Amino acid sequence: METNGDVVSDSAVKVYHYISGRLVSLKVPLGGRVSKGEVLAEVDPSTPGSSFSLNPVLAPISGTVLSLPAAVGSSVGSGTAVAEIGVLEDVQVEARIPERFVGVLRTGLTASVALEAYPKVTFPASVVRVSPIVDPVSRTKTVRLAFDRPDGRINPGMFARIRLNTLAYPDRLIVREDAVRTDSEGTFVFVVRPDSTVEKRRVARGVAVDGTAEIVSGLAEGETVVVEGAAVLSDGAAVRDIGARKVSP
Incomplete structure (x- = not known):
């Protein structure tokens, strides 16, 4: 697939300040290495008519500064991330x-x-x-x-x-996924007979992976199924083989 x-980063942590205030300084650069407990920024919690000391924003883990989403001078609070720190050695997809x-x-x-x-x-x-x-x-x-x-x-x-690399299914029959059709009665394929006519045959489909579909029942190994043009076929129609698509295990 x-x-x-x-x-x-599997160890990324967003850092917030616990009370509202104005971000007055950033102490670390984007991409910089920080240690747990290091001051990342300072927030002024003062309000009109009252003055308070600057509050430090501390790094909760050691790592690298991945982002600094808040700009100096902006208002921050418990819902506004000041920084994001991650461990670059611990990355995942x-x-x-x-x-x-x-x-x-x-x-x-x-x-x-x-x-x-x-x-x-x-x-x-x-x-x-x-x-x-x-x-x-x-x-x-x-x-x-x-x-x-x-x-x-x-x-x-x-x-x-x-x-x-998805699970292997030994001894399972597979066909191209576009060979399997669906109507009001369920799923089916067109199987090519020796006289180059087709049989509309009901099948039970299993998992579909990478453009192929597992056929749980209804087909036998080595039978040929129609892939292209199946949308306009009906049971008993004549076909011309432009490239055999045999059922394979």
Whole structure:
């Protein structure tokens, strides 16, 4: 299965100030390394008619400053992130898998990841987390993949192309997914008879991955099915073979 995703920091933390105020200074640069407890920024909680000391915003973890979303002079509070810190050595890939493929997802699946910055290099990875729910809007499941070994070339925010090695199904019959048709009575394929006419045959379809569909019942290994032009066929129609598509295990 091939899909796209984004490199993210698995240990990223957004930092907030506990009371409202005005951000008066940033003490760290974007991309800078910080230690736990280090001052990231200062906030002035003073209000009209009252004056208070500046409050420091402290780093909750050691890591790298990934973003500084608040500008100096702006108002910040418990709902406004002042900074985001992440551990660059602990990066993962996040991808959203369409609902039709969720049947083959599980932790432990291996994958190869290609990054736009290094088009000739593939980075081995594996699935470490699968969301328990399907997003009702996008109809996708979110998965996380961890790289097999740390690599300083991999940075959060990079675009990733993922080739996921899905589960193997030994001794299962498969056909091209576009050979399987659906009508009001269910799924079917057109099987080519020896006299070059077709039989509309009911089948039970299993998982579909990478443009192929598993056939649970209704077909035998070696039978030829129609792939192109099936939309205009009917049972008994004559066909011409322009490239055999036999059922394979």
